[in-house]
Amino acid sequence: MAPISRGFIGRRRPVADPSLVPPGQYVTSDFPVLSAGPTPHAPRDEWSFTVDGAVQKPVSWPWNEFTALPAESVTVDIHCVTKWSKLGTRWKGVSVDTLLDGVQTGAEYMTAWSDGGYTTNLTVQDVTDGKAWVAYEFDGQPLEPEHGGPARLLVPHLYFWKSAKWVRGLTLTLDDEPGFWETYGYHNHGDPWREQRYQGD
Amino acid sequence: MARAAIPGRLTWQLGQVLELIDEAPRCKSIVLDVSDWRGHRAGQHVDVRLTAQDGYQAQRSYSIASAPEDPELVLTVQRLEDGEVSPYLVDVLRPGDDLELRGPIGGYFVWEQALDGPLQLVAGGSGVVPFRAMLRHWTAGRRESAARLLYSSRSLREVIYRGELTRLAHGGGVDVLLALTREWPDGWEGHRGRIDRGLLERAAWPPEHRPLVYVCGPSSFVETVAQALVDVGHEPSRVRTERFGPTGA
Numbered sequence: 001m002a003p004i005s006r007g008f009i010g011r012r013r014p015v016a017d018p019s020l021v022p023p024g025q026y027v028t029s030d031f032p033v034l035s036a037g038p039t040p041h042a043p044r045d046e047w048s049f050t051v052d053g054a055v056q057k058p059v060s061w062p063w064n065e066f067t068a069l070p071a072e073s074v075t076v077d078i079h080c081v082t083k084w085s086k087l088g089t090r091w092k093g094v095s096v097d098t099l100l101d102g103v104q105t106g107a108e109y110m111t112a113w114s115d116g117g118y119t120t121n122l123t124v125q126d127v128t129d130g131k132a133w134v135a136y137e138f139d140g141q142p143l144e145p146e147h148g149g150p151a152r153l154l155v156p157h158l159y160f161w162k163s164a165k166w167v168r169g170l171t172l173t174l175d176d177e178p179g180f181w182e183t184y185g186y187h188n189h190g191d192p193w194r195e196q197r198y199q200g201d
Numbered sequence: 202m203a204r205a206a207i208p209g210r211l212t213w214q215l216g217q218v219l220e221l222i223d224e225a226p227r228c229k230s231i232v233l234d235v236s237d238w239r240g241h242r243a244g245q246h247v248d249v250r251l252t253a254q255d256g257y258q259a260q261r262s263y264s265i266a267s268a269p270e271d272p273e274l275v276l277t278v279q280r281l282e283d284g285e286v287s288p289y290l291v292d293v294l295r296p297g298d299d300l301e302l303r304g305p306i307g308g309y310f311v312w313e314q315a316l317d318g319p320l321q322l323v324a325g326g327s328g329v330v331p332f333r334a335m336l337r338h339w340t341a342g343r344r345e346s347a348a349r350l351l352y353s354s355r356s357l358r359e360v361i362y363r364g365e366l367t368r369l370a371h372g373g374g375v376d377v378l379l380a381l382t383r384e385w386p387d388g389w390e391g392h393r394g395r396i397d398r399g400l401l402e403r404a405a406w407p408p409e410h411r412p413l414v415y416v417c418g419p420s421s422f423v424e425t426v427a428q429a430l431v432d433v434g435h436e437p438s439r440v441r442t443e444r445f446g447p448t449g450a
Contacts (some may be wrong), residue, residue: 001302002250002252002258003215003250003252003299003301004253004254005251005252005253005289005292005298005300005301006298007289008252008253008259008289008293009253010251010253010257010259011284011285012257021327024258026259026285027277032420032444033420033424033444034444035442035444036309036310036441036442037427037437037438037440037441037442038426038427038428038430038431038437038440038442039424039428040437045303081263082261083261089246091345097364116437117438146424148418149414180309183308184307184308184309185211185307185308191334198211198306199210199211199212199250200211201210201211
C-alpha cells in the first residue's frame with residue numbers, strides 16, 4: 001500500500017466509463033505530442049511502405065498504391081506512457097493483417113521503423129488479428145506531421161510509443177530486438193492494463 | 202540513434218522534502234533526500250505518485266533539476282492551473298513531507314561529458330529545468346566545449362533560476378541569452394520576442410561546429426524551434442527534443 005500524501009485529494013475528472021481507463025492513466029481531450037527529435041516531413045512522392053526482413057519476398061507500396069489498399073475506419077482508445085489516455089479516437093488506415101497477407105515468414109517478431117531513425121519492436125501476434133493498422137487519417141483529416149503523418153503505426157492495445165510515428169516499414173525478425181525506447185529502459189511489451197511502463201514492471 | 206544500457210527495475214521510493222525554493226511565480230524547486238537514490242544522468246526525469254486517503258492515485262513525470270554530482274535530488278515544478286499533481290506539489294507540499302517517486306527515467310534526452318561537440322540548449326518556459334541539471338554537470342567537468350543557452354520566457358519575473366543563470370553567464374563560462382516574449386524591463390538588452398530562425402542563426406552554435414542541440418519546452422515551441430534548427434542546417438540526428446505541456450511528459 002502506497003503511503004498517503006498529506007492533504008492530497010486530487011482533481012478527479014468524471015469519466016463516462018472508468019473501466020476504459022488503465023491504471024495510472026488520466027483522460028485528456030487534448031492530443032499531446034511526444035518525440036525525440038525534429039518532426040520529419042516526408043514528401044508523399046518519396047514515401048513508400050515496406051515489409052521486409054525474414055520474409056520470402058519483400059513487398060513495398062508507394063503512397064498512391066498504399067492508400068489504394070483496402071482501408072478500415074476504427075475508433076479506439078489510446079494510452080501514452082506519460083499517463084494520458086484519449087478515448088474514442090477515430091482513425092483510417094490499412095490493417096497490418098492486409099499488409100502481411102501473402103507474406104511468407106516464420107518470424108514471430110518485427111521492428112517497425114520510421115523516418116528520423118525511430119524504431120520499436122513488436123511481436124507478430126500483437127499486431128495481427130485486427131489489432132493494428134498503419135493509419136493515415138485522424139478524425140477524418142490527413143494525419144498531421146506532428147502526430148506522425150503521412151502515416152503512423154496504430155497499436156492501441158499497447159502504450160502509444162509502440163504506435164511508431166512516420167512509420168515506413170515493418171522488418172520481420174527471428175529474434176526480438178529492442179527498439180528505441182525499449183533500449184532506454186521502457187518496457188519491452190508495454191501493455192497499459194498491466195502498467196508495463198518501464199523495464200521490470 | 203545511439204543505444205544505451207538498459208537499467209534495472211524501477212521501484213517506488215520515498216523522498217523526504219528538505220526544502221521548497223521559490224523560483225518564479227507558480228514555480229518551486231523541491232529539494233529531496235532520497236536515501237537509496239541510484240543516481241541519474243543530466244536530463245532524466247522521475248515519475249511522482251500521489252495517493253489520497255481513499256487510495257485514489259495520480260502520477261506525473263517531472264524533470265530532474267539537480268546534476269548527478271549534487272548531494273540532493275531536486276525537482277522544479279511549475280503549477281498548471283488545470284493540473285492535478287502540480288498544484289499539490291507547489292501549494293500543499295511542505296518540508297518534512299514524504300514524496301513517492303521512481304526513476305530515473307529516459308536515456309535519450311541526456312547530456313554527458315563524454316558526448317562530443319559544443320552544447321547548445323534551447324528552452325521555452327519551464328523547459329529550462331533539465332538544462333539546469335545539464336549546465337551544472339557541464340560546469341562540474343571539462344570546459345573545452347562551451348555551452349550556450351537560449352531561454353525564452355514571457356517576462357523577466359518568470360525566468361526560472363535567474364540568479365544561477367546570471368552567475369553562469371558572468372564568469373561561469375556559459376553563454377546565456379534570454380528572449381522575453383511579452384514584457385521587457387526598461388533598458389532590456391536581451392532579445393525581445395520569440396526564439397526564431399534569425400535568433401538561432403545569430404546566437405546559437407552554428408551547424409558547422411556540429412553542436413549537440415537540446416530543445417525543451419511546450420510542444421508548439423519545440424516544434425517551431427526544432428524545425429527552424431533543421432532549416433538552418435543542423436543535422437536532425439543531433440537535435441534532441443523533449444516536450445512539456447499540461448498533459449505531456
